[in-house]
Amino acid sequence: MTVREAADLLLKARKVVVFTGAGVSAESGIPTFRDALTGLWARFDAQALATPEAFEADPALVYGWYEWRRTVVGRARPNAAHTAIAKIEAAIPGTVVVTQNVDALHEQAGSVSPIHLHGSLYAPRCSSCAEPATPPDGPGDEPADGRRLTPPACEHCGAPVRPGVVWFGEALPMDALEAAVAAAADCDLLITVGTSGVVYPAAEIPQVAARFGAPVIQVNPLPTPLDDICTVNLRGPAAEVLPELVLSLPPTAAR
Incomplete structure (x- = not known):
């Protein structure tokens, strides 16, 4: 499916979850x-x-x-993908950003209070x-x-x-996990970006949205285990694909 088809889903959405993984920050050199x-x-x-x-x-x-x-x-500095996600959030007030990343690049790009499933390097x-x-x-x-x-x-x-991060063998912070699951269960569109879909329990978040009937858009250069549950699979770097998607938003909202 195409960016145009993904854009149609985005234009109809009122409660969006953007779920991000390491691939987003890797494009900033992390x-x-x-x-x-x-x-x-x-x-x-x-x-x-x-x-x-x-x-x-x-x-x-x-x-x-x-x-x-x-x-x-x-x-590191936010890249075009972080900026595009912040624009989606600004255009659709019901947007919730959920990230597996421990950096602060979403915040630097303008996202407000993203849910950090794996903690933060800035919260020792x-x-x-x-x-x-x-x-x-x-x-x-x-x-x-x-x-x-x-x-x-x-x-x-x-x-x-x-460090204020979640280490291997540790449970995710319960408040963050519960907030992410609740947002995924309630959304009408989930966009998963730059995540391999193999790190659990975080990888359950897109699956929760799909089980509750929300379409799922995946942005990733390579196939992942999430392919089968996605309504649209967009292959390519997030910093290239997401700005294209944002172009579908009304001009005043996408600035």
Whole structure:
């Protein structure tokens, strides 16, 4: 099916969910977990670092890696896909943005209060009492040796502060998951963008919308396990496809 057919669905919609994955931010130069690490981090497995067990075993190693990652993310800028999503949100007030990404590029592009299913690099918390810690200011500096950086102590209990992301083996934040499922169950269109459809339970979100009868538009360069539930599959980079889709919105709304 074509962008025109997808645009017709968008024009009729009043409650849209835009569900985004790593592919959206990858177009801003942010490496995904499936990309090979470079430089001094090349000898580490990203998935092995992103676990509670890794942090417990070597907090300075894991915290240092996340500070390096935050530095990379902090230097990135929203791309045309982020901007197009913000335009959809502005044009259709019932739009809810749900993201698996831990950066703040949706917010920088103009999206209001996206639901972060996997947490955020900008919301650190205590590893023991879970109290929020002071968010980092700016992109930060890469750890001097490129590897280890001692995490700050919690102001409440003195335990090490950890990154505010969901690690492998951890449950998603219940409030975010419940809000995302509720939005998907209530929407009349879901647009899934740049996600592989294999990371659960987040991958259930488009399936919830489909089960409740909403059409699903998928934007992805490659086929995914979500293909079969989608009404429209648009192949291509999000930064190219989504701006085309936004052109279908009324001129005053799509600015």
